[in-house]
Amino acid sequence: AQSVAQPEDQVNVAEGNPLTVKCTYSVSGNPYLFWYVQYPNRGLQFLLKYITGDNLVKGSYGFEAEFNKSQTSFHLKKPSALVSDSALYFCAVRGSNTNAGKSTFGDGTTLTVKP
Amino acid sequence: DTGVSQNPRHKITKRGQNVTFRCDPISEHNRLYWYRQTLGQGPEFLTYFQNEAQLEKSRLLSDRFSAERPKGSFSTLEIQRTEQGDSAMYLCASSSPGDTQYFGPGTRLTVL
Numbered sequence: 425a426q427s428v429a430q431p432e433d434q435v436n437v438a439e440g441n442p443l444t445v446k447c448t449y450s451v452s453g454n455p456y457l458f459w460y461v462q463y464p465n466r467g468l469q470f471l472l473k474y475i476t477g478d479n480l481v482k483g484s485y486g487f488e489a490e491f492n493k494s495q496t497s498f499h500l501k502k503p504s505a506l507v508s509d510s511a512l513y514f515c516a517v518r519g520s521n522t523n524a525g526k527s528t529f530g531d532g533t534t535l536t537v538k539p
Numbered sequence: 540d541t542g543v544s545q546n547p548r549h550k551i552t553k554r555g556q557n558v559t560f561r562c563d564p565i566s567e568h569n570r571l572y573w574y575r576q577t578l579g580q581g582p583e584f585l586t587y588f589q590n591e592a593q594l595e596k597s598r599l600l601s602d603r604f605s606a607e608r609p610k611g612s613f614s615t616l617e618i619q620r621t622e623q624g625d626s627a628m629y630l631c632a633s634s635s636p637g638d639t640q641y642f643g644p645g646t647r648l649t650v651l
Contacts, residue, residue: 428581456637458639458640460642465647466644466645467543467545467630467642467643467644467645468582468630468632468642469642470639470640470641470642473639514581514582516581520637524637525570525572525587525589525594525595526572526584526587526595526597527572527582527584527640528584529581529582529583530581531579531580531581532579532580532581
């Protein structure tokens with residue numbers, strides 16, 4: 425079985441400060457890892473993914489994430505937060521088998537960036 | 540816009556009624572997924588199709604739920620005899636095999 429934990433329900437940062445949203449995962453074999461963002465009453469918007477290769481992946485809107493295999497983590501980061509980054513963020517994992525369809529999501533972390 | 544589309548965006552129904560939702564995937568994607576999201580939780584997997592074949596179903600998908608993708612393009616999700624516990628956001632996503640899932644805007648179902 426695969427699972428994702430997002431240990432923080434809420435993260436608050438001041439505009440201009442760096443932000444980190446944490447994610448740990450469990451999956452059989454090599455993981456495919458994803459971050460999505462959700463705005464109120466909207467679907468999920470893809471931010472970035474780790475499939476293979478460099479452990480630091482860069483995505484949309486200046487976000488990046490670091491894959492750490494030994495700690496089974498995939499934390500989302502941004503060097504300088506914007507008020508417009510305030511939203512709900514989801515981490516997801518899937519097995520690397522091409523036949524694997526199901527993604528498992530964490531329960532989300534609400535990011536609030538204050539001016 | 541060539542993204543995933545879902546209709547309707549909102550549905551209010553009375554308990555016991557049947558409802559049907561439609562999802563149109565990104566045209567070049569042969570995989571289509573349905574998820575359900577309730578307040579304060581992440582999306583929960585319901586089922587997915589590769590072309591017209593339904594390859595996996597969650598045990599969350601009770602016998603009141605059925606999904607189809609008859610021609611390998613759009614998909615429908617039907618809920619029969621709705622219950623208040625079915626109130627949720629129903630999300631559709633599409634992808635190529637092994638690739639990123641892209642989500643539609645969702646259909647919010649309210650069962651009174």
